[in-house]
Amino acid sequence: MRPLEFPNLIFTSIAAMSLLSGHAESQKEVSFSGGAAVSLGRIENSSDISSVNYNGSRLQTVSAQLLVKALYNDNLTVAAGFGILEKHFPVGRSADNGGRTPFVWLPYPVEADLNYSWWNAPGAKLAVTAGYFPYSYNPDVKNLGLYLLRGPVYPGILISGFEIKHTRPVANNLGLRVQHISGNFEQNLIINSETETYPLFDFSPAYIANFSFGKALKIGAGVNFEHLIPVDNRLTNPDTVAYDGSDSPPNFSGDPNERTQIYVNPVTQDTTYLSFAGTKLMADASFDPKAFLSSDAFGPEDLKIYGEVALIGLDMKGPYKQIYGDYMHRMPVMMGFNFPTFKLLDHLSLEAEWYGAKFKDDLARYQSTTSNLYSPLPVVNSANVNLTRDNWKWSLHAAKTIGHLRFSAQVANDHSRPGGTYLASGSEWEVFTVTPKDWYWMAKAGFFF
Numbered sequence: 001m002r003p004l005e006f007p008n009l010i011f012t013s014i015a016a017m018s019l020l021s022g023h024a025e026s027q028k029e030v031s032f033s034g035g036a037a038v039s040l041g042r043i044e045n046s047s048d049i050s051s052v053n054y055n056g057s058r059l060q061t062v063s064a065q066l067l068v069k070a071l072y073n074d075n076l077t078v079a080a081g082f083g084i085l086e087k088h089f090p091v092g093r094s095a096d097n098g099g100r101t102p103f104v105w106l107p108y109p110v111e112a113d114l115n116y117s118w119w120n121a122p123g124a125k126l127a128v129t130a131g132y133f134p135y136s137y138n139p140d141v142k143n144l145g146l147y148l149l150r151g152p153v154y155p156g157i158l159i160s161g162f163e164i165k166h167t168r169p170v171a172n173n174l175g176l177r178v179q180h181i182s183g184n185f186e187q188n189l190i191i192n193s194e195t196e197t198y199p200l201f202d203f204s205p206a207y208i209a210n211f212s213f214g215k216a217l218k219i220g221a222g223v224n225f226e227h228l229i230p231v232d233n234r235l236t237n238p239d240t241v242a243y244d245g246s247d248s249p250p251n252f253s254g255d256p257n258e259r260t261q262i263y264v265n266p267v268t269q270d271t272t273y274l275s276f277a278g279t280k281l282m283a284d285a286s287f288d289p290k291a292f293l294s295s296d297a298f299g300p301e302d303l304k305i306y307g308e309v310a311l312i313g314l315d316m317k318g319p320y321k322q323i324y325g326d327y328m329h330r331m332p333v334m335m336g337f338n339f340p341t342f343k344l345l346d347h348l349s350l351e352a353e354w355y356g357a358k359f360k361d362d363l364a365r366y367q368s369t370t371s372n373l374y375s376p377l378p379v380v381n382s383a384n385v386n387l388t389r390d391n392w393k394w395s396l397h398a399a400k401t402i403g404h405l406r407f408s409a410q411v412a413n414d415h416s417r418p419g420g421t422y423l424a425s426g427s428e429w430e431v432f433t434v435t436p437k438d439w440y441w442m443a444k445a446g447f448f449f
Contacts, residue, residue: 028073034066034081034110037406037446039162043090044439046432054418054432057090059442060103065110065170075117079133081110083170090418090432109171125181132171135190137208137222138284140306141167142397143414144353145284145334147310149173149190149206152197153226153278154376155323156312156330157363158355160395160415162442163408175203184212194227197366198374199236199276203229208282216291220284227277235374237275261375263319272319274376284308301347302340309333323377325358346399353393353414361390361415363429379430390434409443416440 041059065083072078088103113131120127138146143160150166151159165172178189187209194202205228210220230236241262261274286306290298312330313320324330332355339348359378366374381387395412413433433439 029071031069031071032066033069033449034064034083035446035448036062036064037444038062039442039444041162041440041442043432044441046438046440047435052418054090058088059090059440060088062086065108067110077115079111079113079115081112083108083110087419108165111171113171123181123183125179127179129177129179130175132174133177134169134171135173135177135188136166137188137210137220138286138306138308140286140304140336141308141334142336142347142349142351143167143395143410143412144336144351144393145308147308147312147332148208148222148224148280148282149192150196151312152276152363152366152376153280153313154274154276154320155359155378156332156357157361157366158332158353158415160393162410162412162416163444184214186210199227199230199232201231202227202236202276203231205229210284214291216288218286220282222282224280224282225277226280227275230277236277238273240273241271261377263323263377265319272317274319274323276376278313278315280313281311282308283310297342298340299343299346301338301349302342304338305336307333307335323359325356329356329358331355344400346401348398349396351395351397354391355393356388356391358387360387361431361434363417367429389436390431392436393433404447404449406446406448407444408446409441411439411441413439 039059039061043054043057043059046054046057063083063085065081067079067081069077069079085106085108086103087106109132111131111133113129113133115127115129115133117125117127119125135149136146137148143162145160146166147158150172151157159166173190174193174195176189176191180187187207190206190208192204192206194200194204204224204226206222206224208220208222210218212218227236238261261276263272263274264270265272284307286304288304290303310332311327312332313324316327332353334351334353336349336351339350341348360381362379364379365377393412393414395410395414397408397410397412399406399408401407413436415431416433417431418428
């Protein structure tokens with residue numbers, strides 16, 4: 001979270017809660033929910049990342065959150081809540097920091113929205129949600145997947161990790177959602193204001209639809225027009241080079257208007273201005289064979305098979321194909337399977353992913369520092385490492401709920417990133433699991449009400 005977002009978050013939360021309390025006499029029902037959790041983990045093997053050695057680094061977080069929901073009438077619900085996360089960074093060798101693990105406090109919105117339903121009955125719903133709200137089009141996903149609404153379009157860097165906000169019921173969209181359900185058909189129109197990747201606050205319309213064939217099969221598809229409506233077109237779709245004719249001027253001050261995103265053909269020397277805007281496509285499916293079984297020994301999630309495929313970026317002009325590859329290299333594919341646990345666990349999910357991107361899995365050029373320049377260009381592979389070594393990713397996730405307690409754990413080689421280190425190494429936005437032998441584990445215990 002950026003420094004200026006914390007006071008804005010506090011102001012928004014106070015204002016929203018004041019709205020709830022100020023009209024208490026008109027509320028039909030007010031409910032409170034929340035909880036607290038602690039997670040611990042370790043990077044067991046991390047190879048060929050950078051000058052930082054993450055092998056054996058600890059992973060630790062502590063979090064708490066509170067959510068208030070007020071039902072004003074049969075149609076209108078208002079929700080407001082926030083949380084706080086204490087994150088300990090993996091820092092590499094103990095000699096680098098004397099064995100001390102640095103940490104940071106990160107406030108975050110749990111939810112800040114209103115929902116109005118014209119009708120809401122089994123198999124028939126029309127509702128609009130506005131504000132900062134949670135939304136996941138594929139609730140089967142535990143870690144990998146959800147490509148349509150998370151991560152930038154250029155370059156197609158993927159986002160995943162242990163129970164990050166996209167896979168939990170906390171706010172991950174700022175804007176508007178229109179939901180319509182008719183029988184087995186559901187469609188959603190999302191207009192999202194960008195809060196995660198540069199250029200911030202651009203509007204991205206997305207449409208997602210799914211159809212259920214009884215209880216056995218569900219298929220879905222969607223399209224996302226990333227940064228289609230820019231707030232400042234000079235930042236999203238630049239058409240002039242920096243004042244000295246280069247990609248970043250030598251005396252760059254941090255003002256993004258002083259630089260641009262260009263690609264120069266090494267043969268013809270033609271210049272192409274690259275955009276942050278682009279289109280994503282997605283298709284997903286879920287199959288539950290329990291619909292054909294009469295046994296009640298299985299849990300609700302047992303035996304499910306699910307998957308997702310996406311196409312990240314449709315532009316195929318010469319520079320785009322040269323930088324990001326053909327369509328085959330822009331298509332992540334994920335498959336998941338829930339092992340039968342016979343109600344001993346909520347789920348035990350194995351997910352595997354293939355993604356043949358031609359560039360480094362590094363988000364450094366999307367970070368808001370003067371040393372990391374905003375750009376849709378991939379981070380340069382200066383070490384000439386084999387970029388096919390990270391094509392395969394996997395994740396094993398388990399969870400168990402006992403009353404108001406929830407326990408979860410994950411072993412994975414995914415797209416987790418340090419997000420910050422004791423050293424100013426510049427590697428904090430590159431994944432720490434690159435080769436097939438790299439992996440980490442996390443375990444979490446939480447109380448909720």
